[in-house]
Amino acid sequence: MYNGGKIIIGLIxxxxxxxxxxxxxxxxxxxxxxxxxxxxEILKLPxxxxxxxxSKEYMIREHxxxxxxxxxxxxxDGLTIYTSSSGKQYTMSLxxxxxxxxxxxSKFCDECHNYTAVKPYxxxxxxxxxxxxx
Amino acid sequence: MDRREFIKIAGISxxxxxxxxxxxxxxxxxxxxxxxxxxxxxxxxxxxxWAMVIDTTKFKTAEDFQRCIDACHKAHNVPHITDxxxxxxxxxxxxTYEHVFPGVEDEYLAEKVKELPMIVLxxxxxxxxxxxxxxxxxxxxxxxxxxxxxxxxxxIGCRFCMAACPYGARSxxxxxxxxxxxxxxxxxxxPTRMKGVVEKCTFCYERxxxxxxxxxxxxxxxxxxxxxxxxxNSEVRKILSERHSFRRRPELGTRPSVYYLF
Numbered sequence: 001m002y003n004g005g006k007i008i009i010g011l012i013x014x015x016x017x018x019x020x021x022x023x024x025x026x027x028x029x030x031x032x033x034x035x036x037x038x039x040x041e042i043l044k045l046p047x048x049x050x051x052x053x054x055s056k057e058y059m060i061r062e063h064x065x066x067x068x069x070x071x072x073x074x075x076x077d078g079l080t081i082y083t084s085s086s087g088k089q090y091t092m093s094l095x096x097x098x099x100x101x102x103x104x105x106s107k108f109c110d111e112c113h114n115y116t117a118v119k120p121y122x123x124x125x126x127x128x129x130x131x132x133x134x
Numbered sequence: 135m136d137r138r139e140f141i142k143i144a145g146i147s148x149x150x151x152x153x154x155x156x157x158x159x160x161x162x163x164x165x166x167x168x169x170x171x172x173x174x175x176x177x178x179x180x181x182x183x184w185a186m187v188i189d190t191t192k193f194k195t196a197e198d199f200q201r202c203i204d205a206c207h208k209a210h211n212v213p214h215i216t217d218x219x220x221x222x223x224x225x226x227x228x229x230t231y232e233h234v235f236p237g238v239e240d241e242y243l244a245e246k247v248k249e250l251p252m253i254v255l256x257x258x259x260x261x262x263x264x265x266x267x268x269x270x271x272x273x274x275x276x277x278x279x280x281x282x283x284x285x286x287x288x289x290i291g292c293r294f295c296m297a298a299c300p301y302g303a304r305s306x307x308x309x310x311x312x313x314x315x316x317x318x319x320x321x322x323x324x325p326t327r328m329k330g331v332v333e334k335c336t337f338c339y340e341r342x343x344x345x346x347x348x349x350x351x352x353x354x355x356x357x358x359x360x361x362x363x364x365x366x367n368s369e370v371r372k373i374l375s376e377r378h379s380f381r382r383r384p385e386l387g388t389r390p391s392v393y394y395l396f
Contacts, residue, residue, distance in 0.1 A: 081174065
């Protein structure tokens, strides 16, 4: 191999540079997000009432669409009550309904949003709940 | 069965089939609609067109004005910006008679009227200029009750509405309003705004839907009267039929919903 030493050193430097992001981000990029549901407000509820507006799977998949839909219903159509598929009624409000239970924005919202690198601008206007230490 | 008969039967049965399907579809849709989805709060105050009557004779001291303004600004997290007067944000404020009613200032105006500050807010026009110019429909007139609303999610901050409004009822957030709201004054039930959106009075739509009167009306001790302009038995209509009232700049054809009594 002509100039074998130079090529091998070059390759090592190249691989080193390529690997830099993995070294710097460490493990954090690959750690699975685990949104926490153990807020004092939720723990206060009796076991059988610890349910979200819709099923967990539906909320994980559709919450962003649901929030958009709620926003239009409340702001544009003046409808504020949501009847869920279980027949229970809720006031449609991010600040006054969702976050009253999920009072842990950093462990509930940000956990997945940071992982998937989405930056919703909810909190530019909506006031985030004060987070209490458990 | 001959061919002619077969086609007849096939035609008739397909018509019945289609009709049945549509009938079934509508029924199903109605059933589902009643089960899940959005609905109005049964406690909500309803009107065809909300209107406010301002009884200027009942505002005597500066405190009377301030009480209404503070109630509004506190309820809606309106920032108190004083370091640059051009950056001021206001939903309700006071101005002099000649600024509120330009063109009607007479030479020998009663002293007390001349000196009297007037309370001013968004007029919730029946024919709003701001709505016509808004490119994103962020500001719109609600068909149900005539409130000229702001959808902060849609506002792109172009400020066309501010140029269009003949009453100067709109304020632009030139900077992040949060640092200008005192921590202890924050209403955690209502959002703030962000830098780059236009805001104004919304006739407390969030209170009306809960069955409450607007914050300023509650704080005014009867100096502000709120009700349905299209209902001949409402309080506003009764007062308007008894006493002479003015609207701001009627010549523009915006048809304001805010009336002033003298």
